[in-house]
Amino acid sequence: MRLLIVGRLSGELVTASKIALNRGASVTHADGIDQGLAALRAKGGDLVMVDVGLDIRRLVQALSDERIRTPVVACGIASDARAAVAAIQAGAKEYIPLPPDPEMIAAVLEAVAADTRSFVWRDPSMERVVRLAEQVARSEASVLITGESGTGKEVLARHVHAKSNRAGRPFVSVNCAAIPEALLESELFGHEKGAFTGAIARRIGRFEEANGGTLLLDEISEMDVRLQSKLLRALQERVIDRVGGAAPVKVDIRVLATSNRNLAEEVKKGTFREDLFYRLNVVHLRLPPLRERLADILELAAHFSRKYAELNGLPLRPLAREAQALVARNPWRGNVRELENTIHRAVLLAQGPEIGPEAILSPEGEALAAPPASGPVERAASAAEAATRGLVGRTVADVERDLILDTLDHCLGNRTHAARILGISIRTLRNKLNEYVEAGVQVAEPGGVRAVAAYG
Ligand SMILES: Nc1ncnc2c1ncn2[C@@H]1O[C@H](COP(=O)(O)OP(=O)(O)OP(=O)(O)O)[C@@H](O)[C@H]1O
Numbered sequence: 001m002r003l004l005i006v007g008r009l010s011g012e013l014v015t016a017s018k019i020a021l022n023r024g025a026s027v028t029h030a031d032g033i034d035q036g037l038a039a040l041r042a043k044g045g046d047l048v049m050v051d052v053g054l055d056i057r058r059l060v061q062a063l064s065d066e067r068i069r070t071p072v073v074a075c076g077i078a079s080d081a082r083a084a085v086a087a088i089q090a091g092a093k094e095y096i097p098l099p100p101d102p103e104m105i106a107a108v109l110e111a112v113a114a115d116t117r118s119f120v121w122r123d124p125s126m127e128r129v130v131r132l133a134e135q136v137a138r139s140e141a142s143v144l145i146t147g148e149s150g151t152g153k154e155v156l157a158r159h160v161h162a163k164s165n166r167a168g169r170p171f172v173s174v175n176c177a178a179i180p181e182a183l184l185e186s187e188l189f190g191h192e193k194g195a196f197t198g199a200i201a202r203r204i205g206r207f208e209e210a211n212g213g214t215l216l217l218d219e220i221s222e223m224d225v226r227l228q229s230k231l232l233r234a235l236q237e238r239v240i241d242r243v244g245g246a247a248p249v250k251v252d253i254r255v256l257a258t259s260n261r262n263l264a265e266e267v268k269k270g271t272f273r274e275d276l277f278y279r280l281n282v283v284h285l286r287l288p289p290l291r292e293r294l295a296d297i298l299e300l301a302a303h304f305s306r307k308y309a310e311l312n313g314l315p316l317r318p319l320a321r322e323a324q325a326l327v328a329r330n331p332w333r334g335n336v337r338e339l340e341n342t343i344h345r346a347v348l349l350a351q352g353p354e355i356g357p358e359a360i361l362s363p364e365g366e367a368l369a370a371p372p373a374s375g376p377v378e379r380a381a382s383a384a385e386a387a388t389r390g391l392v393g394r395t396v397a398d399v400e401r402d403l404i405l406d407t408l409d410h411c412l413g414n415r416t417h418a419a420r421i422l423g424i425s426i427r428t429l430r431n432k433l434n435e436y437v438e439a440g441v442q443v444a445e446p447g448g449v450r451a452v453a454a455y456g
């Protein structure tokens with residue numbers, strides 16, 4: 001955990017920093033916003049604690065402009081409720097009252113690190129994957145992790161890092177699909193001041209940020225071929241070139257990569273470099289879809305019901321037997337992510353001593369589709385009929401738009417997952433969504449669905 005404290009170190013911030021150090025964080029200090037930004041550009045960080053008296057809005061805005069995703073928490077005097085509200089409105093994730101309470105600091109550090117720890121499995125098919133992952137974790141080998149969207153590729157990557165010799169060093173993840181093509185190079189390799197319009201200061205890239213640790217290249221199949229060659233050089237020669245930089249920079253990193261496409265197929269199609277594929281694919285961990293991990297479904301459901309009861313301060317309710325049966329036979333096309341969202345809703349909706357089947361609902365509040373009684377032929381025929389009945393008389397563009405927006409709602413705004421279901425690349429999806437937004441059509445934000453009015 002790399003913590004950056006921004007603000008004049010008064011006695012109370014010194015105490016906070018000591019508490020964090022005792023909890024195993026590595027702490028850096030910056031006097032003001034600009035120094036803080038410089039430190040983040042130069043070294044990266046996992047959490048920023050900033051004095052509430054400073055311009056938090058400017059800090060949060062600058063981080064967002066520069067695509068630095070480190071969360072910011074504010075700290076200030078306990079009794080100053082107005083400052084606390086203002087800090088949250090300015091974009092801070094939390095307000096830590098001073099003098100610092102060791103428990104509070106520990107809880108915040110914990111929350112930031114929390115994602116990395118909960119990795120649950122029980123099914124024999126997962127057992128095999130996890131055993132292989134742990135065997136290779138201590139080596140320096142590149143690992144390619146594949147699996148459908150939502151199967152837990154990132155969770156597994158963090159597990160590999162946690163079991164590796166680099167566990168105490170940074171784990172840095174770059175989502176190659178989420179960053180616009182033009183910016184990905186500087187995101188990965190960094191840039192010098194003035195390298196392009198908007199390069200207001202030198203910024204180190206994710207490779208340098210991960211130095212000594214592990215770099216996860218998430219959704220690597222979305223990287224364009226030109227950048228793939230630069231990546232290959234970085235992996236082979238262990239040096240990178242900052243954009244606009246004069247001299248190569250040495251880096252020491254372990255690389256993990258994920259993809260929800262079949263990379264071997266992409267190589268055949270010519271969209272992924274074969275030499276890079278072999279570089280990354282030293283070990284291949286293939287995550288089975290959740291529907292093939294029956295024992296995991298119930299184990300994960302129990303885990304999520306505990307997690308969300310705790311998070312929401314609700315009593316812990318176990319899943320009733322009928323609810324378990326319902327969950328176990330659902331196809332979970334969105335895998336663990338869909339199960340997690342479903343159980344989260346169920347925890348919020350359930351009443352009584354257990355989570356009953358009536359609380360296990362789709363995002364629209366409907367019962368999960370029961371397996372149809374008729375045979376596969378009738379099912380396919382009636383589905384096709386239902387699907388085309390509403391389509392005649394409409395343009396392909398209209399139908400495509402509805403399909404895309406409905407799918408995005410279904411995935412709670414998750415672009416990656418929606419693109420996967422639609423069978424298009426995330427870039428194509430993003431371009432379409434931009435078109436719709438420009439045309440004034442409402443589009444689900446990540447984590448949400450469109451307002452009901454949009455369906456009219
Ligand atoms: N084995 C697991 N134990 C606990 N939580 C899990 C597990 N697998 C997945 N999750 C949870 O499910 C969600 C999706 O996991 P993750 O982001 O790792 O999937 P992914 O395969 O990377 O998905 P995508 O392809 O969409 O990026 C996360 O919220 C994660 O915490």
Ligand SMILES: [Mg+2]
Pocket residue numbers: 153154218258
């Ligand atoms: Mg992922």
